[in-house]
Amino acid sequence: MPELPEVETYVRDLTPILSGRRVVGARVAWPRTIAWPDAEMFVAQIVGQQFAQFGRRGKYMLLGLASGLTMVVHLRMTGHLLVAPADAVAAPHTHVVMELDDGRHLIYQDSRKFGRIWLVTNTASVLAKLGPEPLDDAFSAQGLAASLRGRTASIKALLLDQHIVAGVGNIYADESLFRARIHPARPGGSLNEAEIATLHSAIRDVLSEGIANAGSSLGASGLQNYSRPGGAPGGFQEKFNVFRRTGQPCPRCGAMIERIVLAQRSTHFCPMCQR
DNA sequence: ATAAGGCCCTGACCGC
DNA sequence: TGCGGTCAGGGCCTTA
Known part of the structure; x- marks a missing residue:
């Protein structure tokens, strides 16, 4: 996607x-x-x-x-x-x-x-209703914390909410939470200040890496097949740590990647790294 | 205001 | 082989 x-x-x-x-x-x-x-x-x-x-x-x-x-x-x-x-x-x-x-x-x-x-x-x-642009200064850890305060919905669902931060979808939400070592089902309001700061950085890092790799392309195994206007595919899918890697080993600890459904979306995470 | 569920669509996939 | 049923999924809308 x-x-x-x-x-x-x-x-x-x-x-x-x-x-x-x-x-x-x-x-x-x-x-x-x-x-x-x-x-x-x-x-x-x-x-x-x-x-x-x-x-x-x-x-x-x-x-x-x-x-x-x-x-x-x-x-x-x-x-x-x-x-x-x-x-x-x-x-x-x-x-x-x-x-x-x-x-x-x-x-x-x-x-x-x-x-x-x-x-x-x-x-x-x-x-008008879009949240801050994640790679701009307008997106801060403090602002993210304010958006999550008191929220009971899962952090995964909240990352997909374009009012909170604009541009994150299913792939980059899962990859950001893996990088930040946060379980996707955690209520958004339960994250502490340090976790939010880590997540904030993780979102930026994952998106920047995606851009540097010209995005992700998913072929026959996926429903999506983003392709570049010039024809060459993006390469970030080669760097996924968890997304669409159900049953495969976590690149960090070797545990088996799990898939659950949150907010009607496939969610992939490492049960060892993301508690 | 927040959260949850339905809707739009079609190709891929599954079971028979 | 062919066919019907199920599913994914971003954003918006409705409902509670």
Whole structure:
């Protein structure tokens, strides 16, 4: 699933490809992909726009246009934003096609159809409720402590809550808790100051490593298969310590990695290292 | 305000 | 081999 490092990788890969390119045509095959405005209006508004600046907030891609509009893209589970030659064989599950002025196509493709695209003048209308950006100074151990205080939900569930910190998903939540040696079922409010400081650092470290490895790609064994716009896969999945490693030895102590379900999400942890 | 459960979707996987 | 049932899972919505 694309989380912060995967989305960051997308943005970095797309920036040189899309910078300065103009949209000369567009079509929407699955209207629900367009969250705002409606599909017909989206096509009318996107044609003629020129890509100017690129960013990311949490798991949202921000494709800024010279007019001041921003195309916001959330890939959710299985979305891909790809650039392909005009004569390329159409990717299955292609829901939006934007023709570029260099003849290539910017394609939104998504087998599960969970992903959404917004075209807005003010990104706050989409992003307002997001918590701090984990790699910014705005994300502090003190702030994290304040968010966890009194909470009875599991720390795993709270790490997935985008109001608390933006961009952490199932993979990086499990990996962060392993690094911090915290059991994922612990109530968020039960973590002490030292544990929160350790977790805060672990989140940053794991996300930074994910970015440095161009995100994670999961192949046939997983439902997700994030792939880079240029085609080369990310490599962070090779570095997972616990995620999708149920029954395999913990790289730290050798105990068998366990899988439980928390907040309806698969959760992987080492029962020896994470008490 | 918080927590828990349902919903959207489809491919993969399982059992027969 | 073919078929039906189950499951995963981010974010949003509803319910308690």
